Amino acid sequence: MRLREWDPGLAPEAELRLWLDAYNEALTADLPHDPLWGMTSLRGYLSVTMPGQRRFSWIVEEDDTGGGTAPLLGVGTLLLLEGMGVIEIVVVPKARRQGVGRTLLAAAARRALREGIRQLGVEVIGGTTAVDFYEQHGFRWAYVEMRSLLDLRTVDWDHLRDMADGVVTGYYVEYHQGGLPESILNAYAEAKEQRRLTPPGDLELRPSSYSADRLRSSIATLRARGLHPHIVLAVHESTGWVAGLTEVVVPAQHPTRADQYDTIVRPEFNGLGLGRALKARMLLELRDAEPQLREVQTWHATENEQLQQVNDELGFRADHEWREYDADADELTKLLSDVPT
8 A cells, every 4th residue: 555645637647547436436335326427627626726725635556556557545635725624535445444544634634734724624424434434533523414416307397487487576587607797796796705794604615705806716716627607696676786696516527417506695685585596597597508417416504494495395305414524633643643654
């Protein structure tokens, strides 16, 4: 077993395929009904970050071939956000409980400390061996949410159209594919700011954008990573404010399943059914724009009954628990001091 720091932006194509094989092998074991990933835009997905962020990657090989041809036992990344390092570790089933995960975790924790980062976060799929792994290494359970799936083959499209038409007078709805026009960026950023003012309680393991400049960078980053954005928003006619919005991204790596990102309604416009109408409109747009889509996945806090009700009406069904854990990098490094550097 050999640990090697790895740059996916410069790695040979053969090594990217080995990464993909390892990732899909682990995915099949942990989420057997999820679509496998492909090579399309994989290099960009693994290497491109937002301005000001950095990502470090490692691989664990079966033996010291040096040629990048041996199957991988595990892969790991550390993404440095503002004040936090986000860890992702994937170990193939046959190599679990053999020290591969500990080796990758130690590398990430040590790098975080060297970069001046103390707080570490990780997202864990409930019911998998990763739960015990992180808890045994001192990670504290901080947040839980539920993933829900919508099978587009089961959608009642007439009912969905009625829901989408339920926007009250005084608002108009816009759909944007691939990005946003300059004219709406500032108003859109102000609406996104509501999430920071009323945080849902999670660890903020994904970057967010609350300014026009950050939104431009975010959209460019999504595209460079092979993630195609779709945005539906409602504008309050008398003020020009973006009253509500919903975002979905279709990844080139698994284009049959889309990822729901933020759905936000400004507090001034709560109680008007905007969130439900915008999400319904989004699904109608996706049916035409992305005909290969089979499913949409979304995540929400388990205590958010209002959003759960909206998702239920749209046809989403609860699928799997997702957990967020955090840990102190210094404490973790001490715990893993027996792992060779």
